[in-house]
Amino acid sequence: xxxxxxxxxxxxxxxxxxxxxxxxxxxxxxxxxxxxxxxxxxxxxxxxxxxxxxxxxxxxxxxxxxxxxxxxxxxxxxxxxxxxxxxxxxxxxxxxxxxxxxxxxxxxxxxxxxxxxxxxxxxxxxxxxxxxxxxxxxxxxxxxxxxxxxxxxxxxxxxxxxxxxxxxxxxxxxxxxxxxxxxxxxxxxxxxxxxxxxxxxxxxxxxxxxxxxxxxxxxxxxxxxxxxxxxxxxxxxxxxxxxxxxxxxxxxxxxxxxxxxxxxxxxxxxxxxxxxxxxxxxxxxxxxxxxxxxxxxxxxxxxxxxxxxxxxxxxxxxxxxxxxxxxxxxxxxxxxxxxxxxxxxxxxxxxxxxxxxxxxxxxxxxxxxxxxxxxxxxxxxxxxxxxxxxxxxxxxxxxxxxxxxx
Numbered sequence: 001x002x003x004x005x006x007x008x009x010x011x012x013x014x015x016x017x018x019x020x021x022x023x024x025x026x027x028x029x030x031x032x033x034x035x036x037x038x039x040x041x042x043x044x045x046x047x048x049x050x051x052x053x054x055x056x057x058x059x060x061x062x063x064x065x066x067x068x069x070x071x072x073x074x075x076x077x078x079x080x081x082x083x084x085x086x087x088x089x090x091x092x093x094x095x096x097x098x099x100x101x102x103x104x105x106x107x108x109x110x111x112x113x114x115x116x117x118x119x120x121x122x123x124x125x126x127x128x129x130x131x132x133x134x135x136x137x138x139x140x141x142x143x144x145x146x147x148x149x150x151x152x153x154x155x156x157x158x159x160x161x162x163x164x165x166x167x168x169x170x171x172x173x174x175x176x177x178x179x180x181x182x183x184x185x186x187x188x189x190x191x192x193x194x195x196x197x198x199x200x201x202x203x204x205x206x207x208x209x210x211x212x213x214x215x216x217x218x219x220x221x222x223x224x225x226x227x228x229x230x231x232x233x234x235x236x237x238x239x240x241x242x243x244x245x246x247x248x249x250x251x252x253x254x255x256x257x258x259x260x261x262x263x264x265x266x267x268x269x270x271x272x273x274x275x276x277x278x279x280x281x282x283x284x285x286x287x288x289x290x291x292x293x294x295x296x297x298x299x300x301x302x303x304x305x306x307x308x309x310x311x312x313x314x315x316x317x318x319x320x321x322x323x324x325x326x327x328x329x330x331x332x333x334x335x336x337x338x339x340x341x342x343x344x345x346x347x348x349x350x351x352x353x354x355x356x357x358x359x360x361x362x363x364x365x366x367x368x369x370x371x372x373x374x375x376x377x378x379x380x381x382x383x384x385x386x387x388x389x390x391x392x393x394x395x396x397x398x399x400x401x402x403x404x405x406x
Contacts, residue, residue, distance in 0.1 A: 003277040006348055010311060012272065013286050014327075017293050017315040020243060023174035027159050032215030033172035034321035035152045041145045041165045044138035049100040053133040056091040056113055056122055057104035066127040072120055076101060091122055100134060107133035141165065151323060173321030178211045179238035179245045180204055181221040183231055183259050184299075189223055202376060203248040203304050207297070210308050211246065214316050221245070228258040235262055239292040243319065246312055249299030251285040263287065263294060271296075279347045280373035281307035293319075300373035306350055306385065309403070331387075334363035334402040340386055341393040348389060352382035355402055365402055 022036040070091040074084035078097035086092055086103035106128040114123040162170060182204040188194060189201040201223055211218040221238045224230045238245040250257030263271045271287030280303040285296025297307040314327035334355055342349045353365040365386055369378040383406040394400045
């Protein structure tokens with residue numbers, strides 16, 4: 001089977017994955033999701049003039065010629081409504097965030113004051129200017145102002161801003177529900193001793209974590225043995241209840257695997273079995289079953305993770321409304337602190353590296369170890385993938401494009 005360019009394989013996958021419907025979700029459920037419409041502020045933020053400091057609310061004119069003594073006529077905590085206005089020669093003790101009392105136009109912070117006569121008066125040590133340490137209503141947002149445009153990915157800061165406007169829900173592209181299935185008689189996932197030929201099922205937990213990290217709802221579809229009926233039942237249930245399904249293993253050329261048989265059957269023969277010009281993660285299966293995209297990833301642990309990053313993650317992000325420029329992990333140009341050699345083979349190589357921003361303002365990378373596709377420990381220690389085009393690699397001190405994973 002001829003190798004397919006990475007860009008061609010990605011285009012096939014992305015073209016078959018359409019955005020999910022919009023939904024109104026609570027702010028608590030919206031982290032990582034993308035807005036479908038512009039969001040306006042229904043009320044000003046802050047909603048009233050308030051103090052930015054602990055101190056005394058005063059009339060600035062009364063502090064001219066400081067130091068001066070003012071009579072303390074009240075105290076005002078955050079959350080309390082002002083009950084006493086500030087008149088000529090008067091002050092109100094006030095705590096950060098409390099509303100400005102009527103008559104006051106400035107705050108003198110407590111560090112520049114001294115209490116006198118048991119707190120009935122205060123010595124103001126510095127002259128104040130009108131507006132000192134006062135947060136005005138609408139300083140952050142005015143009522144009716146657009147807060148965020150459509151297409152905004154909601155971070156914790158975005159959610160805080162929306163909460164500050166009084167909103168409790170927001171319209172977004174809903175979160176993708178993604179099922180992860182492991183297949184194979186050789187897999188063990190209960191911690192029991194291994195018999196000869198058995199291996200631990202590491203891929204399922206890894207892929208569930210990657211799905212969750214991509215801001216999707218991760219659904220554990222469990223593990224199936226090499227039974228056509230069991231695989232058909234699991235895949236049918238997964239494609240019927242999830243927005244996408246991810247499997248690992250059984251996609252290499254020459255493999256005799258019931259996953260192929262069942263996916264070809266369920267997809268009506270539309271499943272595409274590809275050999276992509278990339279290392280690791282060369283084998284890839286992709287198709288749509290009953291409207292649900294199915295990603296058949298390689299079984300080797302590193303290949304499975306890299307394939308998820310190259311194909312499944314960007315497709316899932318497209319389904320959740322992210323624009324084309326935000327489908328992939330960030331990429332930077334980094335300096336190689338050691339040689340990253342390779343042999344010409346017609347493929348793009350993705351080398352597991354550790355990237356760090358150094359004092360010269362540039363990223364620097366080093367390999368995390370041996371690069372074979374079954375060595376998961378080296379992948380776990382990597383926080384980036386160095387993208388090496390076909391050729392002989394990069395010498396020490398050279399530059400390379402790097403995909404940041406964290």
